[in-house]
Amino acid sequence: MKPVSAEQVTAFRRFNRYFTRRIGVLDDHYLGQDRPLGEARLLFEIGDGVSLRELRSRLGLDAGYLSRMAKALQAQGMVRLSTHSQDSRLRMIELTPAGRVEVKEQNRRANVVVAGLLDGLSEPQRAELTGALTTAQRLLRLAGITVALVDGAAPDALACLDAYAADIDERFPEGFDKDDLVRPEEVSGDAGAFFVAYEESRPVGCGALRRLEPGVGEIRHVWVSPTARRLGLARRLLAALEQEATTRHLTVVRLDTHASLTEAQAMYRACGYTAIPAYDDNVYASHWFEKRLAV
Structure with missing residues (x-):
């Protein structure tokens, strides 16, 4: 992957400065209300x-x-703080009636600001801007997600596998037996690898790699919440x-997928995988793929 260019950084920062000025976040009286x-x-x-712990995680504060x-x-009488009824370690925060009134007014004023910004555009231009903002949010979310190598027996790895199994159990007409998941020792240490994707400290995806034979690896359980x-x-x-397979000097990776997972089949083909004959006896598989890796 190419490094981020100075031009890309400059363009991003220029937009941030313009946008924050236009929506008034530099003012201590945001939206004309008496607070920053x-x-x-x-x-x-x-x-x-909500709990303060959840807010801290959600907002990164x-x-x-x-x-x-x-x-x-x-x-100021805007919120009430309390202890969770079932967990004394959790501090809870909720709006008072005055706080709810202020949030309602905040939303009204924010809508007026946005409508004012969009009013100077034609309908096609508004649609173009809305589409661009949707794309920007999607890419920024993706950029903010981290993908970490974890032990196959780590709690987050096991939680992702449980969620994966529940997901495909609903999607496969025949259901899915959790006994067919990879075992932690197959995707840890020299035997393989397990990756978990995190968004704001929450696991939102996973994928596993295990060694099949010298030079050949298998990708398993690629799942996204x-x-x-x-x-x-x-x-x-x-x-x-x-990349992990390449680091482990594997020159070929294989995988299989279910007939109902058409979006997965399309992704694998788009990523350079080619169809091959069955290489295993996985009862859930109907398509098998292989990709040769650059070394």
Whole structure:
């Protein structure tokens, strides 16, 4: 992969400066209300109530900074802080009636700002901008996801395999038996590798590699959570598995897939995999693929 160019960095930063100025986030009175953007965003994210731990993870905030904002909003009568009824370690935050009124007004003012920005465009231009923003959000989400090599017996690896099994059990007409999942020892250490994709510290995808024979590896269980689909994450996981195979001096990778997984078949073909005869006796497989890797 080519390194990020200076021109790309400059263009990104130029857009950030323009957009933040146009929507007024530089003002201590965001949207004309008596609070900065940080507090306004926190009020919006609280919704019907949430734990401070969840907010910290969702917004990527320092625990101390979040606590100070929460206490400031509490002092203003905007929120209530409490302890979770079933877990005393969790601190909960919820909007007061005054807080709900402010969030409602915040949403109204934000809608007015956006409508004002779009008003100067024709309908085709608005559609073009909306499409561009959707693409930007998708790519930024993908950029923010990390793909990490973990032990096959790690809790996140096992949780992803459970989610994968439940997903395909619903999709396969014949169901799926979890006993057919790879075993942790097959995808750990010298035997193989297991990757987990994380979005904001939450596992949202996985993929496994195991050695079949000298020079030949097999890719298994490439899965993406429904919450992270259509971002391009499956291809990113596949690329990580192929890179790991190359690092392990494997020159060929193989995989199989079910007849009902037509989107997976299309992705594998688009990524350079070619159909081959059956190389295993997997009862769930109806298509087999292979790819030779550059060394």
